[in-house]
Amino acid sequence: MADPVTSGINAISVGEGKDKKTIYTALKTTPTTDKDGNKTYKVEIIQYDDAKGGGSRVIGEKKNGKINYNNKANEDITGNPDTQKSINNASKNQAKSIEKDLVTNNAESKAYHEANGNGNQGTEAENSQDNPRPTPEQSAAVNSLTGTATDALNAGAGKAAAGTRESGFGSYVFPKSLRQGTDGQDFLKFDMLKYEPRDFDDKSFSFKKRSDTNKRTIGTVILPIPGGIQDGQNVGYGDSRMTPLDMAKANIALSTVADGFGAGVDAAGDAVTNLSNAMGDNKKALAAVIAGMAAGAGDMLTRTTGAVANPNMELLFNGPSLRTFSFQFLLAPRDQKEAKELIQIIRFFKQGMSPIRTKSRLFLKSPHTFQLSYRNSKGNDHKYLNKFKECALSSLGVNYTPNGNYSTYQDGVMTAYQMTMTYRELNPIYNDDYGNSGSLPAEIGF
Numbered sequence: 001m002a003d004p005v006t007s008g009i010n011a012i013s014v015g016e017g018k019d020k021k022t023i024y025t026a027l028k029t030t031p032t033t034d035k036d037g038n039k040t041y042k043v044e045i046i047q048y049d050d051a052k053g054g055g056s057r058v059i060g061e062k063k064n065g066k067i068n069y070n071n072k073a074n075e076d077i078t079g080n081p082d083t084q085k086s087i088n089n090a091s092k093n094q095a096k097s098i099e100k101d102l103v104t105n106n107a108e109s110k111a112y113h114e115a116n117g118n119g120n121q122g123t124e125a126e127n128s129q130d131n132p133r134p135t136p137e138q139s140a141a142v143n144s145l146t147g148t149a150t151d152a153l154n155a156g157a158g159k160a161a162a163g164t165r166e167s168g169f170g171s172y173v174f175p176k177s178l179r180q181g182t183d184g185q186d187f188l189k190f191d192m193l194k195y196e197p198r199d200f201d202d203k204s205f206s207f208k209k210r211s212d213t214n215k216r217t218i219g220t221v222i223l224p225i226p227g228g229i230q231d232g233q234n235v236g237y238g239d240s241r242m243t244p245l246d247m248a249k250a251n252i253a254l255s256t257v258a259d260g261f262g263a264g265v266d267a268a269g270d271a272v273t274n275l276s277n278a279m280g281d282n283k284k285a286l287a288a289v290i291a292g293m294a295a296g297a298g299d300m301l302t303r304t305t306g307a308v309a310n311p312n313m314e315l316l317f318n319g320p321s322l323r324t325f326s327f328q329f330l331l332a333p334r335d336q337k338e339a340k341e342l343i344q345i346i347r348f349f350k351q352g353m354s355p356i357r358t359k360s361r362l363f364l365k366s367p368h369t370f371q372l373s374y375r376n377s378k379g380n381d382h383k384y385l386n387k388f389k390e391c392a393l394s395s396l397g398v399n400y401t402p403n404g405n406y407s408t409y410q411d412g413v414m415t416a417y418q419m420t421m422t423y424r425e426l427n428p429i430y431n432d433d434y435g436n437s438g439s440l441p442a443e444i445g446f
Contacts, residue, residue, distance in 0.1 A: 065117025169219025
């Protein structure tokens, strides 16, 4: 269990007239983890004897926005609805004041707000994305859409087999000190996504875009940026040949398709005439080419004349290629808490990249995918390193003895782990991915 965080003390007036007095309360929040490894929060109301924090005691626990008082809460509180309302309102502000010390990502934010009720909407703290958090109504709408899409996918190949983890992978940071303080270091963020196939667009005869990655995130890992990071972008080119005879045949085929069989016959006659005129005194060469085609001997021209038809060779674009990225991390836990976090991180990637069997075992579904991003110490995209498109984790290797010796801590955890991962982007990089607004910006882009 992580260390609890307690808010500042608030003074709350109780009663009226000569019976009026002041009580002092604060909010104590303790991060916990459920059986599935997801972050949860235990929220308690603390009462003090004075504003300095003397005589502290827990008088109630807050669950889903409601405070359940125990026998240490006196009748001034349990018998007065107005006092209870004041304590609840104060707890909302107290929760907001300590949120940055407890929340590091969207999943934790959701759990934190569920524990404290529906209030306290804000933005991501410290090094995470500075995007507004959705309201509960917006989240419900997104979950409804996601559920509909999931149902459609399940209908196509069948539901996943029992034991399949399709959500609730949790959020992890290693080392724990990575994100502490305003002068935190840059980091590499891995968001696991629920895989979404692309629908066919019968109007444009292409494939539609996948939905927003932020709506498909089911887990997050944050690690230091390793050494040796690089990217490589390649496009395919190949040499192409087209002889004059090939051009003539292409023209005949084009005329036949576009204007009918009669036009194709006319084009064939014109081609023979034009080739004959172009050959001039070299009609023997033309005859050799045609005879070679008829006999299936493509080198008849070379055998009889020692020449070849001009291939009109040219280097032509073949298509894009998909980028590959490799990372290697040497991770050594310094205490039991970091050891547990590291084991969960390895499990996170191993299970996330594994194929998903259907309940019937007739099909295998695609594994979960990942959105990678380099972030600076403020949590924004790193402008001076490359961006990533959605990726598949194609290989994962774990070396349990990276130092060459079998070495464990007292509880059996290895003293160090070396994790090597290879990712491939799902889609190529295109010119329009960089945009064209104004002059070239001073950032790498993809």
